[in-house]
Amino acid sequence: MANPLLSVTNLKIAFGSRVIIQDLSFEVQRGDCLAVIGPNGSGKTVLLKALLNLVPYEGKIRWSNAARLGYVPQKIAADRQLPLRLRDLLEAKATVVKLPAAELDQVSSEVGLTEELLDTSIGHLSGGQFQKALIAFALLGQPNVLLFDEPTASLDELTEERIYELLHSLQRDKSMTLILVSHDLTVVYRYANMVLCLSKGKPCMGPPKEILTPEMLEDLYSAPPKYYRHIEHH
Template sequence: MLTVRAGVPARAGLNAFAGKIAMTNRLLSVTNLSVSFGNREVIHDLGFEVQEGDCVAIIGPNGAGKTVLLKALLRLIPYRGEIRWSAGARLGYVPQKIAADRQLPLSAKDLLAAKARFLNLPATELQEVSSELSLTTELLSTGIGALSGGQLLHSLQNDRGMTILLVSHDLSIVYRNANMVLCLSKGKTCMGPPKEILTPAMLQELYASPPQYYQHVHERWREGDSGIAQEREKR
């Protein structure tokens, strides 16, 4: 996931990539972006724009180039084409996985404190970072196994006004939190609002198979007066 500090209507089908719209708060402009590894072209002639405050979810099957796109946007790998960030944009990268067993009875605060001690960071710096990211007491006391990606996205966007580019296979998170969806699939692309992109027909074309739906049961624990309280949430 990319966080950035400082739309586009989809057309029918994956081959019909949405055109650009001129807006005054454009944060990112990508034009004719291509990325190759040897003779294999992973991303071909991609173009899109991101506006300030957007939450853009990047979806697609494995090997479609989602992570490659993020690395290109960070200029970590060679690419062809043009990537333009607005002046003064501050970029941050959040990895998909945390380096801890999510089954451990640790709160987010415990994990951050342990990481700070490992890096020899003073406690005051940890407090400053928590304040900068608007990490509430409730969020910090939540168990690491229960931390919701949606909670983090909501906090970063609403409290800090950040723009987010998110790679996710969880379409429920995409639907609830993203205002734009960018699809990548074997050189085909599309972009648009979730209600237009996350349809059975579009998903079948994107993943080359009929979509399957599952009911997820999430268990959450958080610190409370009576010890650990568990919450079950069905989606």
Template sequence: MSALVTFDRASLGYGRRAVLSNLSFEIREGDFLGLVGPNGSGKTTILRAILGALQPITGSVTRADGLRFGYVPQRDQVDYGYPLSVVDVVLMGRYDRIGLGKRPSSADRELACDALEHVGIRDLADRPLANLSGGQKQRTLIARALVGDPNVLILDEPTNGMDLVSMTQILGLVRELHERDGLTVLMVSHALNEVANYVERIALVADEKVHIGSTDEIMSEETLSNMYGIPVDVSSFNGLKIVVARRGRDTRRS
């Protein structure tokens, strides 16, 4: 599998202040990678570097030629007060291909409807965006990311604020897109338990470091206790792994 994005001893930060130092890892073609870490750990900084919105202070972040990202922003980053229909929003994913100053054609509209079909909400194409449930909004944003025919699908905190059913359905959909279409997926999340049982590899961001490996490698008590700085237990339930912080005085971080 060829590397689509390569971090080579990259230090990332704002101004001269490095938030993360000496990062070396790859996002490979066909990957299903979870970028996981607590809030404020630097996930967004890494995401910005992957997207090319942030240049490394030292080292390099290289992207394969012709790489196209399908970006699904955090749901609360989008303003649902606009009088837009679902298909209007999905069409935005093709705006750069349509070209400057040109209007979407009927072929673009068809592709947008196909993308909605792909995520299971073709029947909602003409529904106002504001009238959708949280899960339907997320599917709309995923369809918008897919309609541009990306090499890598990037989802930023896709399950934030979702109930259990919607969360399970969205994560199941993303896994299906990866397995069925062979799409490379990067899922950014603060919730290790939510994504760990869906992705194939995890890049764990904590204490200014990134530890990357297969789900089994990362989901070990030793690795997680070291990364989070508190003792954790990893349990198995119906084949699923669950991380629980150990109770007691020693769980408090100074």
């Protein structure tokens, strides 16, 4: 097998005496869509932050030299009450990372941000529009790895479907690697080729059909999991 894009070995994350993740090892290959699942408090968001070197940890996290990372958080530290247009937000990042205006236009087109949306105050964007804005923000700088923390949290089912279709098309068209936290097992089955299960017991990883058995899910969530079927596309 080719050298992995990401290699994690004996990872431990603790805050004081509280151990969040312990003895976690896994690899991610180029082009994977890895879904990270687990009950609340299992360390999913903390894991993403460790992969981005945003929290202290023990063990080894090794990214390939070819990896360029983009991150879409659940929330962004921008006050949505500010009189700030979406265009202003994206141009601010483009300026910081010294990108040409053409790249901002290209990313906006790929994500489906119209000129009207770009000129809209961020406080007036819908949940789905704001999520697209966060994806566009992460795409500036041409990353080849995107990390998502619950990319469709609080969105309605149809908007959620459209966001995941967007992510899937980005992965397909740009040969990107995706690492995403999701509670929606239908999404995991449909889009992920690998699943990492975090739990109080021993973590497990593998293809969805092998890992997500009824017995494992009941053990993972301490109850039969609830999930709905997404819209089928023909």
